[in-house]
Amino acid sequence: MTHINAHAETSRLERGKRALAEIDGEAGHKVIAALADIAPDFADYVFEFPFGDIYSRPGLDLRSREIATIAALAAMGNAAPQLKVHIEAGLNVGLSREQITEILIQMAVYAGFPAALNGLFAAKEVFAARDLAA
Amino acid sequence: MTHINAHAETSRLERGKRALAEIDGEAGHKVIAALADIAPDFADYVFEFPFGDIYSRPGLDLRSREIATIAALAAMGNAAPQLKVHIEAGLNVGLSREQITEILIQMAVYAGFPAALNGLFAAKEVFAARDLAA
Amino acid sequence: MTHINAHAETSRLERGKRALAEIDGEAGHKVIAALADIAPDFADYVFEFPFGDIYSRPGLDLRSREIATIAALAAMGNAAPQLKVHIEAGLNVGLSREQITEILIQMAVYAGFPAALNGLFAAKEVFAARDLAA
Amino acid sequence: MTHINAHAETSRLERGKRALAEIDGEAGHKVIAALADIAPDFADYVFEFPFGDIYSRPGLDLRSREIATIAALAAMGNAAPQLKVHIEAGLNVGLSREQITEILIQMAVYAGFPAALNGLFAAKEVFAARDLAA
């Protein structure tokens, strides 16, 4: 069991790094890098818990997970940088721009028109940056 | 064009009633009924905007829409009755109990452990009521 | 100036007590009474700051102030007991049931349909209790 | 009835456009224009639901409606661009700068001093821009 735990622990951080790279891509790496001189331990927690633990669970596909995250962050309306990272992530795991736009429009029902508007304008920025980089 | 608009308007309310019945089922009808003696106009808006307009849009399937709604309501953490209605709705449109549980667990990352816990306990109540009714 | 200050201070608490009695009525007194054995100092702050300072300012009439408070509490969605007290207060200072219902319906636009629904159900309870007491 | 519905539908979008122009003025048009290349359908919803449906209801005057909206947006504290649009709107429908300032000060009681401060600084920007344009 010790052996299994050791393996689990190793793969928790490693699994999180791989999952973050796959899901968040460049945008995720920038967040991690920005933590280096203020809270490097927290960078490890970001790898380990959200990505090593949660996104690596088999019970829900990544596309569905990003629908949930984009919806939650747009509805809360107080985490604009993370919303942009996860609009990127949604595109990375297979959501189309149209589907992301639909999720954000839908938030008008549950969190109000301002939350939907601010979410849509965040998406507009992300889409434009992608077009520019392409 | 007048004719098309007339048709559109008729189907907006009608379409909303059918969509609410399909998605929210009995739980949705209770909400509408409870509005009758305080704000019957608002009951019409519930049919028309969320269900007649938004959930009837073709760009995203109902299963994905309910993932977004469950995530948003759990993350906001201030709309317990509506979260329960949409956990019901998620089951109605094809999400499994396990998938709904995954969405709620994931909210620990974005809205904190209390939001996830309260979401999971709401799901537990909905699942238990379903088992009892079955 | 000392004299004026002394007068101001006396009237701050006194003015707050009169304002709370006028605006919140019985519902306000219950809140104050409930604080007696946990934080009586906080009861004084409730008299002094919201009522002695803010509601006593001449720049906005009480009816407009209660529109603002009902809207804010319904939109925040996490203060159901205080929302009910201020629906009462709105009626006390001259808002009609219909006007309060309009404010709550409007919150669907800014805070989402769940916030409006929960606000309307709070109003329904307050109106029913008034009818029963009448 | 078909005819009436057709008329109603036409006037819903038209009524919304007129109401938005009257209430939000130039600031509202900028929001609509910014939606054109990301979610033009959502621009229609903005016209139709908040303005065509809600602000056009007869039960509450526009001045009272803007008190409610300014209070709600300041209290939520996560929709700065929309708060500024509605401080503009408040001035457009007859609220004085002093009255808007009172509403924002009052939010310190219900949503805390930071919400009031950030609301006041938003108002300061809107008032300064108006002075500059005058």
Next chain:
Amino acid sequence: MTHINAHAETSRLERGKRALAEIDGEAGHKVIAALADIAPDFADYVFEFPFGDIYSRPGLDLRSREIATIAALAAMGNAAPQLKVHIEAGLNVGLSREQITEILIQMAVYAGFPAALNGLFAAKEVFAARDLAA
């Protein structure tokens, strides 16, 4: 290193269980027990991340950590059950009733009077239950 990781992993869950028992006591165990039939994996996450990782960090004492948690939960205002658990926890790690009351009163400044009131009434319930059990 494998050995160290194995040890770390073992102690992460174990350390979390010990920390939760010490900090949250009986109230924490009830939460964990309630998760058994809906999301037992999430019970492990509760042990591991908040308690095994965060509360076990050496950089801040438990008394200071509970001040932070009580303040955050009272200010957010949407997690009443967790606020009560952490008022218990605050008493368990050395905060006095008076100090907890001060923290809750202070939240009036940052999150508004309703948040402070609802926090104080939660504390009143916890203190009364303690007196009854004593």
Next chain:
Amino acid sequence: MTHINAHAETSRLERGKRALAEIDGEAGHKVIAALADIAPDFADYVFEFPFGDIYSRPGLDLRSREIATIAALAAMGNAAPQLKVHIEAGLNVGLSREQITEILIQMAVYAGFPAALNGLFAAKEVFAARDLAA
């Protein structure tokens, strides 16, 4: 009693000014100055209620009060300017950078990883500005 009240009132504003200067320092004075041409009365309330009343209460030390405030503002996630002021304040009353970092990391548990991240990046800015000024 008149004399005592006069004294109390004088010292309430005076006490608040001294407390704000001690706790918030330069950052607090900038906030007050910015209010001068929009709501000078509100500047007085800021001195009087948070600082003259609450922070001047003897039941909790200033270091503990700033732990509570930093935690609350980071968890609410919608008051970035005030969070920065209180990270400064925390340093002023004796919290170390490491302790402030711990409080912000802990908020991941209660308000989610985005709240913690945005809090940590706010702290990074404050710390960097301090280093530059030193």
